[in-house]
Amino acid sequence: MTEIPRLLVWPLAASVLLTAFYFLSNEVARYRARIKGLQGPSGLPIVGNLHQATEQYRIWSQKYGPVFQIQLGNVPIVVVNSASAAKNLFLTQTSALNSRPVFHVFHKILNLEVSEFIRDLLLEGKSGALPIDPSDITHRLSLNLSLTLNYGFRAESTKALQTSPLLKEVTHIETEIGKLRSTGSNYSNYIPALRVWDRVKEGLGVSPGPAYGRDIGKRRLQYNKVLLDELKDRVQEGTDNPCIQGGVLKDPEASHLTEEELISISLSMMAEGALTFRQGAETTTPTIGWGILLLAHRPTLQAQAYSSILASGIDPTQPLAPGSPQAHYMMAFTKEILRYYTPLRLALPKATSAPAVWEGTLIPKDTMVFLNSWACNRDPIVFPDPDVFLPERWLGASPQGHYSFGYGGRMCVASHVANQGLYMAFLHLVATYELLPADGVVDAAVVDPMRGIEDVRATRAGPKGVKVRFVPRAEKLFDANLEG
Template sequence: MLSYSEIGLAATAIGSSVYLYHRGQGTKKRLPPSPPGSYPFIGHALVLPNEQEHLVYNKWSKELNSDIISLTAAGQTIIVLDSVEAANELLDRRSKIYSDRPQLRVIADPDLLDWGSNTGSAPYGPRWKKQRRITHEVLKPSANARNFELFEKETYAMLKRLATDPNEFWNEFRRTVAGEILLTVYGYTVEDTRDPFVQDNATAVEKFSLAAIPGNFMVNFIPWLKYVPEWFPGAQWKRNIKDWRRLKDRVSSAPYNWTKAQIASGSAAPSMVKTYLTSIENDSQCDPVDEEDHLSWAASTIFGGAADTTHASLMCFVLLMARHPEIQARAQKEIDRITNSERLPEINDRESMPYVRRIVQEVLRWQPPLPMGFPHATTEDDEYRGYFIPKGSIVMSNIWSMTRNESVYASPETFDPDRFLDPESPSAPLFGFGRRSCPGNHYAEASLFIMFASMLAAFDIKPKTNPITGKEEIPEPAVKVNALVSHVSPFECSIKPRSNVHKELINSA
């Protein structure tokens, strides 16, 4: 929720003529139902959530008995979709006018974060299409063989480290996930959990996720606020943005420049960046400066987008296994039947391990990494069910709410992999809708499968035992969302090799 100092600045910034214009425009046609809390000049700015968005929007949708609701903030229309049906109709079937991204001022403005050139934020057009083609090179099915080999290599190395010291498993998970992507995209090998590329990326993704929520920064609705000096009361956000921009510049360029230096020295490992730079050198018709700009942004977008969401799902998996020993034991039995405890799982085992695959599906449903997805924007006026959706509207999908639809998922708060035995039970719509859907769904699911299966094959994951009482302390399934990505709250657990046989298996992998 916006601070009063920000609201004061906003009121100063908006003239009554602008307010009356937008108000007049909005009353000509009927917008979708709106929650209470709208005021002159600022609209719903006082009630826009900046944490647990998915819960607030779901509550409003229920109260309004509508799977499409609208809000306004200083003339900006925000549409929230609460059902798969509405999202499919608008973002998929009408993708021609729903495939843009809102150019949130705090992200896109060259004087602020200047982060609007990355693939995820770029407007729908030639720039985005070019970067999408580049990312396809690392995510396409024909690249799977090399990707899968890297997944297995990094996962097995993670098992060895966890067998030695499982105490900071969350850092090992982040190192492993980042290591897979850095090796694939840049040819860079992560040596430890303190790697600067890994740490900088984690921080940058956190800050970008905060910036990507429209209601977190009033400057998204009031352009004048960008001129407020940093020392002005309520302008701490300006100082934050200045620091975040320096971090963004470092994350966007450092791994890329490292790869270029490796290529120049003749010691570069295979990678997406190396392959594409070679193709640029061999193409006399292209503009190398322009091509490198696209490549640099596409590479950093893959790194930032995949690392944090995969890490969030891996943490959620461990939490749920510690809470559900019966599900863990059943998965281990399936794995043992295939491997005979003589080897670790491989990607090619997926078809033989349907229960583990269902665990992957259910972890992703139970805690969608992006509970509100990534916002779209309309490029034309539209009408849906008699409601007017103006050009330039921000359109968000409440993916979390879709995973809690009781008519689709019975007892939705229950963690139950067997719900996917029912062919009528669809996978959760985690990767978005329409032309802006994430192209890395197969990449992500394969990465999660090998990590989940390998962890289950090698370790028993249990609640931590209280050293004083001797009782297990079952971790609470708490999830906190104050940015794009949802994370389970910090927790402790026990991760130990299942037996000496399994310990030897880990060490020999």
């Protein structure tokens, strides 16, 4: 056996001792950081529960109760897993969790984007002859809603997302911001030692490190400045479309605002819209994706949805015509899609701005709190038979609401817009097309919210890339839809 050279003995011993010291001191720090009196798993040393998925949180609630703590690295997190607990903390004690302002969107904006979404499906799918993955088309719908709301600017075609330098930059930057905000993709937020390692990798050129996040922030400011400058020009020329930032520019009381303050408003509005539209990939795209797959692989459900549209008195040639009655079953279908699949299964983190109390246990100020939307949407007390897709549960005496946009203060401000946009998209889809599996074979696994998910550990619960055929129900009807 080869002996270790004497010169290396002390450095190796020191390294082992330093590693052991860090390990022990870090575990002491993790133990002290835990919220006293609140149950929950401590997880593995160093990483805590970082490696475990949202579904595991729901399972743990059966052992630890509806509110418990986990640890992501060194950071204690309060996880809320039931409807009653969400009401107690996010509504009854809402002052401890600040709310966001609400903004309005014009109905005609939704109408335009949904109609073009329907048109693109026809063109890309060659009138139903070619199976397609609608993700890019759905992404354009999502991005356009955000840009139109804030700047009165939109991508004129799906192709523009790949050819326009500005749109490519917006899409890239907002996608990267989504990754940076992801709970499960940034372990350095929870494990202090990794922050040192990140800087080492950055110095060696192995990974971008913290500088990358700063660069993304600068580039986001730059593209917002470009959008703002272009809007100013349109306002000056009188060619602008109604939008939030345009309203600010035209308001005499806002004339004193500096460019930095105007861009700050833009960033705020884009950030608020992010929960629903900004990344496209976060909620709208996967929700529509799941709905398309479900309709294609459950023909009986699709037939019922189409019959409900006809029974409601809506003209299938102009399903989004002003003054059309609401198709209550389709609205119920939309809500059930959001509940059943929960596209953002772990709501964006909140932090207590004041102490909160759960069953006598004090949750200190500045504690991170997660709403497990996936678990709340499967709370059997609120949703009997939660694992069954049942739009009828939203008809008549329906539940109080789903949790896919968060709950209480700081919930998604665009939830009402998203709900209406999704309803209109599904209504127009079913009225215009018969959706069929690409190979004609119905597969239950494809539409299962666990087996059909692209990445079970991801916060964003998107379906696997499965293609669908969009067959116009009648060319005559479709031509009328295009004209509308």
